[in-house]
Amino acid sequence: xxxxxxxxxPVPMPVAARYQRSGLAYTADLLTCLIPDATPLAVLLADDxxxxxxxxxxxxxxxxxxxxxxxxxxxxxxxxxxxxREGRAWLIDFDRAREHVESPVQLAGNLHRLLRSLRKLxxxxxxxxxxxxxxxxxxxxxxxxxTT
Numbered sequence: 001x002x003x004x005x006x007x008x009x010p011v012p013m014p015v016a017a018r019y020q021r022s023g024l025a026y027t028a029d030l031l032t033c034l035i036p037d038a039t040p041l042a043v044l045l046a047d048d049x050x051x052x053x054x055x056x057x058x059x060x061x062x063x064x065x066x067x068x069x070x071x072x073x074x075x076x077x078x079x080x081x082x083x084x085r086e087g088r089a090w091l092i093d094f095d096r097a098r099e100h101v102e103s104p105v106q107l108a109g110n111l112h113r114l115l116r117s118l119r120k121l122x123x124x125x126x127x128x129x130x131x132x133x134x135x136x137x138x139x140x141x142x143x144x145x146x147t148t
Contacts, residue, residue: 001029001094007069010062028095037085042078042121043120052108052129055083056137062089062145063110069074076110077117111141 001014005086019028044055059081066073074093074096075079082090118130 001032004066004071004094006067009065009069009071009113011094012090012092013036018097021029024074030095032092035082035084035090038082038090038103039084040079041081041089044083044119045078046126053133053136054087055089056133056143058083058087058089060140061144063114064141065093065148067079067107067110068145068148070099070107072106073110074098076113078114078121079117081114111138118142127132 001011001017002009005013007101012035014030014032017029020026041055041059045052046125062081064078073091073094075093076091080091081094082092084090115134136141
């Protein structure tokens with residue numbers, strides 16, 4: 001996280017970390033700086049969908065910035081994307097993320113995982129709204145990736 005933050009990626013600044021191994025299992029804890037007035041993407045889209053296009057554009061840019069640096073997120077879902085009051089999308093929960101992932105198929109898997117989580121979490125009307133703009137989301141992601 002410290003490297004990702006130093007690269008200017010949309011991740012909160014880490015403050016402290018702990019890793020404990022117990023046999024084959026482990027626990028890991030990460031303390032990061034607070035992102036003021038941030039709301040999970042799942043909550044924003046489920047509530048009323050207002051500002052959905054701008055929000056999804058910001059999410060697309062944040063994911064593209066991460067992918068441009070060849071970072072793969074193991075669990076990119078609607079709870080692991082926070083949107084602050086300025087509309088900037090922040091990515092969290094990098095405990096199993098990997099760097100130096102060059103496979104476009106593997107990176108695109110993040111986008112599929114995000115859509116699956118939205119399908120699982122959103123009420124039917126909000127899901128229909130998101131699926132209607134999903135092609136624009138993918139276009140925004142591709143444009144941002146090409147310019148990063």
